[in-house]
Amino acid sequence: MADTIYTIPVSEAFEADCECPVCELRRRFENETVDYFAGPSLMEPDTRIVTNDTGFCSRHFGQLYASQAKKLGLGLMLDTYMQEQISRIKKYAGGVKVDLSDDIGGSDDKEPVKKGLFRKKAAAPSGSRNLAKYLRKHELECAVCKKLDYTMERYIDIIFHMYKSDADFREKLRNTKGFCLPHTALLIETAEKKLSGRAAEEFCDTVSALLIKNLERIEGEVDWFTKKFDYRNVDKDWGNSRDALPRGIQKMTGNIDVTK
Ligand SMILES: [Zn+2]
Ligand SMILES: [Zn+2]
Structure with missing residues (x-):
């Protein structure tokens, strides 16, 4: 229990001249964790499995972007993360069959409008709902x-x-x-x-x-x-x-x- 990996940072934070030692602990560990992900670990296959899966929240993507001078590692990570998420999004949105080249409304021609609306109404809801559900869950995930x-x-x-x-x-x-x-x-x-x-x-x-x-x-x-x-x-x-x-x-x- 009295593991120095944990006790030393706690002691240091409680000795720091600050308004909240718990905030201080959190800030120190947050900085270390962002540095870890911004460093060589971004290229490690095990880390890449995690980052492709969860990505980072908006705050931490922002901190990673600010902390990397050359941004190549972050670029490579973002590339495979986006590939993974695109394949998932396609899977979740499987029920949505709207061809964007099709006219789905707004035309003066009565017939195609009716056809377009009917097709969208029939196909979109379950696929879109699953997609939104996945996107909401994914929004809360961050390595x-x-x-x-x-x-x-x-x-x-x-x-x-x-x-x-x-x-x-x-x-x-x-x-x-x-x-x-x-x-x-x-x-x-x-x-x-x-x-x-x-x-x-x-x-x-x-x-x-x-x-x-x-x-x-x-x-x-x-x-x-x-x-x-x-x-x-x-x-x-x-x-x-x-x-x-x-x-x-x-x-x-x-x-x-x-x-x-
Ligand atoms: Zn606090
Ligand atoms: Zn985060």
């Missing part, structure tokens, strides 16, 4: 998200394992700036499953107290950010308010992309 979801679950397990067994880690957690709203909810919900009564209560109280204390801190920083626009405050110190907006947004939503 990076899959790895990320799996690993984040392990990291959450490790956080509770370390909280149970390591007094230094409990102290480390108490000294963080707490967690973002979504991760606070996740940790409280998971505590009931991972910790026994007394420990679960103590954990949830700590996480809730950290949230309230740090929300008030950031709100004060955001407030000072807005007051700095008043000419009377121009010469006063920024304090911690210069980057209060991205940190406030991260705290409220878990969106770490706005912070550097």
Whole structure:
């Protein structure tokens, strides 16, 4: 259980000066995973089987595109991924038999319009419905998200394992700036499953107290950010308010992309 592959990143994230160590863990692993897929692994047959099958979500295709300087590997991957998906789409859309060179409506000639509409109505629904169903399912698949979801679950397990067994880690957690709203909810919900009564209560109280204390801190920083626009405050110190907006947004939503 105390596998250093998992415990070291958890310890590091809980030592980082950030608004949410779980967001921090997620960002670090997301970057590593995108680098993995952008690197030589794109050319490995085993990886190609996975990427042809699931592809990537819009966010991660975007990150892969931005991370590859030459883009050849990404191009080769996209090529075989599209070939695979075209063959699946043809299979799912098997019931659709509309010849696009045919006139299916909009003509002044009554006869072909009637014929075209009838043919489309009879053939399209089941094939198109299967196709839409497949496309919706495929939309949710992503090789990076899959790895990320799996690993984040392990990291959450490790956080509770370390909280149970390591007094230094409990102290480390108490000294963080707490967690973002979504991760606070996740940790409280998971505590009931991972910790026994007394420990679960103590954990949830700590996480809730950290949230309230740090929300008030950031709100004060955001407030000072807005007051700095008043000419009377121009010469006063920024304090911690210069980057209060991205940190406030991260705290409220878990969106770490706005912070550097
Ligand atoms: Zn978070
Ligand atoms: Zn994704």
